[in-house]
Amino acid sequence: MNRPVPQTLSPSSMGAFTSCPLAFRFSYVQRLPEPPSAPASKGTLVHRALERLLDRPASDRTIDAALEDLTVAAKELADHPEFSGLALSETELAQFHADAAVLVHKYFEIEDPRTVKPIGLEIKLAAQLDKVTVRGIIDRLELDENGDLVITDYKTGNTPNERWEEKSLAGVHIYALLCEQNFGKRPVKVQLMYLSKPELIIATPTEGSIRAVVSKSGAIMDAVKRACSKDDFRPNESALCNFCSFKEFCPKFGGDPATAEIVLQERAAVAAGRPPLPLSTV
Numbered sequence: 001m002n003r004p005v006p007q008t009l010s011p012s013s014m015g016a017f018t019s020c021p022l023a024f025r026f027s028y029v030q031r032l033p034e035p036p037s038a039p040a041s042k043g044t045l046v047h048r049a050l051e052r053l054l055d056r057p058a059s060d061r062t063i064d065a066a067l068e069d070l071t072v073a074a075k076e077l078a079d080h081p082e083f084s085g086l087a088l089s090e091t092e093l094a095q096f097h098a099d100a101a102v103l104v105h106k107y108f109e110i111e112d113p114r115t116v117k118p119i120g121l122e123i124k125l126a127a128q129l130d131k132v133t134v135r136g137i138i139d140r141l142e143l144d145e146n147g148d149l150v151i152t153d154y155k156t157g158n159t160p161n162e163r164w165e166e167k168s169l170a171g172v173h174i175y176a177l178l179c180e181q182n183f184g185k186r187p188v189k190v191q192l193m194y195l196s197k198p199e200l201i202i203a204t205p206t207e208g209s210i211r212a213v214v215s216k217s218g219a220i221m222d223a224v225k226r227a228c229s230k231d232d233f234r235p236n237e238s239a240l241c242n243f244c245s246f247k248e249f250c251p252k253f254g255g256d257p258a259t260a261e262i263v264l265q266e267r268a269a270v271a272a273g274r275p276p277l278p279l280s281t282v
């Protein structure tokens with residue numbers, strides 16, 4: 001059996017394939033529904049609040065305005081399944097919002113948003129390379145004091161250790177490539193803003209780093225095609241298994257990948273209040 005090859009790759013999907021091909025198959029080839037997770041939803045909420053904040057005139061970007069934006073963002077997103085599906089108790093929900101407010105406060109320890117000159121927020125970009133179309137969403141594109149482009153990517157999880165930092169920076173260089181291909185200008189800086197610590201990790205894109213992204217994306221797409229043609233997606237056990245939504249279906253942990261589709265589709269149907277799908281349609 002072969003499997004359909006994904007049309008595009010993103011920094012997340014490339015990271016998923018290189019971390020664990022089987023988890024990639026579940027997420028990006030089979031597109032199985034994953035239960036919402038509080039850390040990911042908190043990230044979405046804080047991203048939206050910061051987007052609203054940076055959309056304000058510079059002089060209005062105060063901490064009070066940011067907390068107001070967080071409240072508005074929470075109302076906007078409340079009915080989205082990513083949030084309503086969390087099924088948090090009242091206490092857990094209060095903690096969830098308090099943690100998001102802490103991240104917003106920490107953001108102000110990193111920079112004064114009144115000095116930022118954004119020219120684009122949450123920009124969806126794609127670039128056609130030789131072997132693959134790469135796409136991604138840039139949280140923030142801005143001009144520095146010299147009129148050069150700077151990309152900022154907000155991170156709401158913990159600061160990575162050295163090994164994972166390398167992986168995070170691989171994604172960063174993809175954003176630089178997307179920017180160069182779409183706007184004809186290479187950013188002088190790409191910064192990962194880890195709000196929880198808070199800490200900035202900065203990368204400087206070069207001709208070499210852009211070339212490396214092009215060749216690595218092509219190599220990953222070749223490997224994805226090979227894996228799809230033979231349906232050969234091997235599990236790769238690592239620290240990430242503790243956060244994997246598919247662990248119960250992973251052979252490394254005694255699970256059966258063949259059961260994932262039907263079980264997860266049924267759970268998603270029940271969570272959405274729909275009757276479970278008949279077996280033959282799954």
Ligand code: SF4
Nearest residue numbers: 020235236241244250
């Ligand atoms: S549990 Fe670990 S090895 Fe198994 S699919 Fe998930 S990430 Fe891969």
